[in-house]
Amino acid sequence: MNIELLANLSYIVSAALFIFGLKMLGSPATARRGNLFSSMGMLIAVVAGLTAEGIVSYEYIAGGMVLGAIVIVGALAARLVGMTSMPEMVALFNGSGGAASLLVGWATLYGGGIDTFTAVTILLAILIGGLTFTGSLIAYAKLAEVMNSAAIVFKGQRIVNSLLLVGIVYASYQFCLDPGPESQWLYITLGLALLLGIMAVIPIGGADMPVVISLLNSYSGIAACAAGFAINNNILIVAGSLVGASGIILTNIMCKAMNRSLANVLFSGFGAVKQSKAIEGEVKPISVEDAYYLFEAASNVCFVPGYGMAVAQAQHVVKELGEILEANGCEVSYAIHPVAGRMPGHMNVLLAEADVPYEQLVEMDDINPRIENVDIAVVIGANDVVNPSAREDEDSPIYGMPIINVDQARTVFVLKRSMASGFSGVDNPLFFGENTRMLFGDAKESIQGVISEFG
């Protein structure tokens, strides 16, 4: 039996493990084991791949040392990074995936004997990998707030981007006519792809980040797929297409949750357009003490977290309040909108970090039909995802977006720093609602105040 056959057989085993791993991610109870399965699959694939390559040369050892160092840095980063900075970690990992496909594609060029099909796949790996790389770096900078997270739009942006695209297509065509590592068109394509990654992400504002992150995730998969074709590696194609599919599904879910098309998210520079229609009404503030009396009497409380909860780091006190309420005989749930936060599932991770049992986390579609039975809906740092304008006001830019209908609960508490409008710059009639009480101040401090009243 030759060694290459053995390696390919191992690839089948690891592909099966990847698939099992993803399948087990279907339930929180089995998810951790699933992740372990898929990492075992990866180990098998790596060992098999390296063995098939034969003798370990000194370059490998040098490479291995670089690897070792990076493994340690990666492991430390993964262990130390706080759950609040999870979105930027994911963005960085996406970027490194993109960079890897770019480099693999590039390296393959030096192997020689490239036919047109291989040239096309190499080019795709370089293009998509390159734009994923820079795009993810920009996404990282925006999420980590190294860079202003608002949309950056300028006049003629679409024209510049269209020109870039045309340039890439032309350069790619020229490259495929005469592929080789020395081709100047290679460098031009590479440069343009890197630039396109930057240009594509800067016009996208903070609240649209979940879409971008999932889209970049799928790009990194597609780039891996292309690289798999370029080097004739099955496992890479399988892995790449699984990742690509997951990214596309997430992107689709995020877009649906905002009632916008992908094109609209990518090209509109949301947040730049503000409508001037002011909403008239009276805001009814409430004191921590009064809030306590209402909480004490409530028998069904639903928390609705948003990005503001992440910023205020309020998840732990929220959970503490939830426990106290439960001990008080009250039913507690946490309603999570699909696009709350800065990445898919952001709020779920934060609440899980605070030890909230996952049975209490409910999705928008589950809570809305029974929201009328909720005594108090507590909105923590969420705005657009609970804005009734999306349901009622046809002129509103967010009209049609599915929301959590907290305004239909018996009472709504809105925890908010001040009266500033949400990310989209749209006024929120919820704040002026008959049954709404505003609890002004830092979310964490306000909740701590309520807890000490219980004490």
Add this chain to the structure above:
Amino acid sequence: MEIIFLIFILVLSVFLGFELISKVPATLHTPLMSGANAISGAFLASGMVDNEMGKYLGTAAVAFATVNVVGGYLVTDRMLGMFKSKKAGGKK
């Protein structure tokens, strides 16, 4: 024929991926993303091109892929470790 064979694999895994992933609940979307990302580091299984420049690029690629694999799996594991059921949480 080789190309057709590879495309065959691609098409089947795309379908399988859609089937599997549409069943993942919203609660687990973040771990799904970071876990999937770790898988895309399968570059590590690929060899290196036997040529000076190819080796440099290959080593860099391996380094990036390692970040993906190791970081991705660790972060995912850590996140998933936090998802607790009410009963399990009580026992612990």
